[in-house]
Amino acid sequence: MAAAARPVAGQAGAVTAGRRFDLGAVALAGVLAVVVPTLTMLDAAVPGRALAAVAFAVAVPGVPLAYALRLPHRLATVVLALCLSVAAALLGGAAGALLGRWDPLTAVTVTAAVGLVATPFAVSAIQAAPVPPPDPAPAAPRTGRIWGLGAVAVALSLWWVATRQVDAGAAGAVGLVAVAPPAYWLALLVLAGVLAWALLRPVLDHVVLAAGCLAAVVCCYLLVNVADAAAGPGTTWVHVGFVDFVSRTGELATGADARFSWPGFLAGTAQLVATAGLADAAPLALPGPAFFAALALPALWLIGRLLTGSPRLAWLGAVLYVAFNWYQQDYLSAQAVGFVLYTGVLAVLLWAFMSADVPPLPGPRWRAWLRAPRRVPGRPRAGPGVVRCPAPPWSGWRRR
Secondary structure, three states: OHHHHHHHHHHHHHHHHHHHHHHHHHHHHHHHHHHHHHHHHHOOOOOOHHHHHHHHHHHOOHHHHHHHOOOOOHHHHHHHHHHHHHHHHHHHHHHHHHOOOOOHHHHHHHHHHHHHHHHHHHHHHHHOOOOOOOOOOOOOOHHHHHHHHHHHHHHHHHHHHHHHHOOHHHOEOOEHHHOOOHHHHHHHHHHHHHHHHHHHOOOOOHHHHHHHHHHHHHHHHOHHHHHHOOOOOOHHHHHHHHHHHHHHHOOOOOOOOHHHHOHHHHHHHHHHHHHHOOOOOHHHHOOHHHHHHHHHHHHHHHHHHHHHOOHHHHHHHHHHHHHHOOHHHOOOOHHHHHHHHHHHHHHHHHHHHHHEOOOOOOOOHHHHHHHHHHOOOOOEOOOOOOOOOOOOHHHOOOOO
16 A cells, blocks of 8 residues: 555655746746836846846746646746747837837836736636646656766866866867867766766656756857857847947837847847846847757757657757757847747647647548648647657547
8 A cells, every 4th residue: 555655645746846836936927027127117236136137038927927828738838938928028128119118117017017917817727737647757866866967067167167268369260179178178078978878867867957958058158258258259249239229219220220120139138138237238148149048948848849759859859959059149139039939939839739639530531631721729638747748740640
């Protein structure tokens, strides 16, 4: 009897932890919805204001709105929350600049109000969520997690040492390969070993894999920026200047440069600069490549999980993305923001399509194919966690 009760107890602990995460995310969004507009109104120079403003831009109002929708999948909810928040920031900034009513305080206040109104509905949805079925997969050993996270910490320490030693100005035709210090290559080697070890283990540890991917993003994308204490490439500074123009005038100089036809990105970033209490967008541009790559990882993982049906292959796809992504396009730019939104929308739509019931299509196969575009899928019904995903479409054809 005791052995039979263990899975139930473990499942109850997982449900409690998941619900605690959901409630914590909604509570954090609620705190940001109160604190950030208040700091903006007072223009208070307090430590951490810029970090709070960035967190506000990616969590409010998306987190309470996404949870209030009661999507039966936690990761899809997180991805949707991110997209909703970023879209709200872009729309709020663009509306003020295009309508001639530039007022960042009003924009963030309205956004915060929407998030606060949705918060009670989000809490009610979380508390009313059904208990998911038991997860048959065994838990990852704690000892391996400690060793894995310790190795990630060592790699980040080596990377930090490398940023103090590298002379990016001495790079020649082969780039950083000739000037990167041994500490940098050792950091990459340690990270590669950790990720390979974590991917090949019989039981996946999602915590170690997520930490390894985020550390790889930092090591691969921020070496030059941190070493020089300035953002790159040079086009970044053009965008910083454009954002500064919007911040000072509240308008878009559409007749001066075609890139002012990006009202959402430029005005949204200018609004974030005002909310963060910064003089310009330069401090936001420095961590830009790593920031945008990290924002895209949850959606990319979900896409890989849905298409392959394997969490291991999904993590492999995330690792390959970090290793081979053209990170010079992930600087402070409209295309970086667009990539995050595009992957997020694609992941949510793919999940909804693969998780929903659709009406049956009786009759010959040729007639079924002709009628298929006219079907209206039902509401997705996947499990509330990330452990349940439908099989990929090529795993076996079934007529519906």
